[in-house]
Amino acid sequence: MVNEMTAEEVVATMHIGELADRSQMSLRTIRHYDEVGLLKPSGRTEGGFRLYTERDFTRLLLIRRMKPLGFTLEAMSGLLRVIDALEAAEPGVEDASVRSELNEFIEEAARRRAKLEEQLGMADEFLALLRARQDGPGQQ
Numbered sequence: 001m002v003n004e005m006t007a008e009e010v011v012a013t014m015h016i017g018e019l020a021d022r023s024q025m026s027l028r029t030i031r032h033y034d035e036v037g038l039l040k041p042s043g044r045t046e047g048g049f050r051l052y053t054e055r056d057f058t059r060l061l062l063i064r065r066m067k068p069l070g071f072t073l074e075a076m077s078g079l080l081r082v083i084d085a086l087e088a089a090e091p092g093v094e095d096a097s098v099r100s101e102l103n104e105f106i107e108e109a110a111r112r113r114a115k116l117e118e119q120l121g122m123a124d125e126f127l128a129l130l131r132a133r134q135d136g137p138g139q140q
Contacts, residue, residue, distance in 0.1 A: 013043060013051040023060050030060070036073055038063055038080065069112040079105050 020027050033039040034050070039060055041050035052060075059080065066076050082105065085098045 013053055014057075016041075016050045016052065019052045019057060019060065022057060023064060025060065025064060033060070033063060036077075038073065038076055066109075069109055069116070071112075075105075 014022070016027055016030055019025075020030055023030075030039065034041065039056060042053045042056055043051040045051060062080070062083070063076055066079065071079075078101070082098055082101045085095065086102065089095060089098075
């Protein structure tokens with residue numbers, strides 16, 4: 001289902017090619033995210049071409065940032081639902097369960113980041129060992 005767009009959003013839309021360029025993601029990946037429901041276009045042209053807004057671009061960047069942390073498409077979808085619920089909430093009215101889910105995502109992302117940092121440290125050590133070998137045989 002495509003949401004109604006404001007006049008400002010219609011003027012500020014971009015086609016999928018521009019979205020791909022700006023996000024540094026492939027057209028195929030963006031189309032896949034549409035197919036699985038992660039990133040639906042905000043509108044379509046009369047010819048059926050996808051139209052995306054700045055909000056869609058921001059959403060795509062969030063998805064892109066989750067990918068290196070190894071989040072599944074299902075987890076990405078869950079986080080997007082949480083963010084949508086927080087954005088739709090009335091000012092001053094907060095759903096504790098939604099806030100709790102967000103906190104769980106934050107904790108999981110922090111764990112995954114720490115693991116990546118550990119792996120990066122190992123990669124640095126490995127490179128140092130290899131570079132030490134450049135100085136000659138038997139060098140460490």
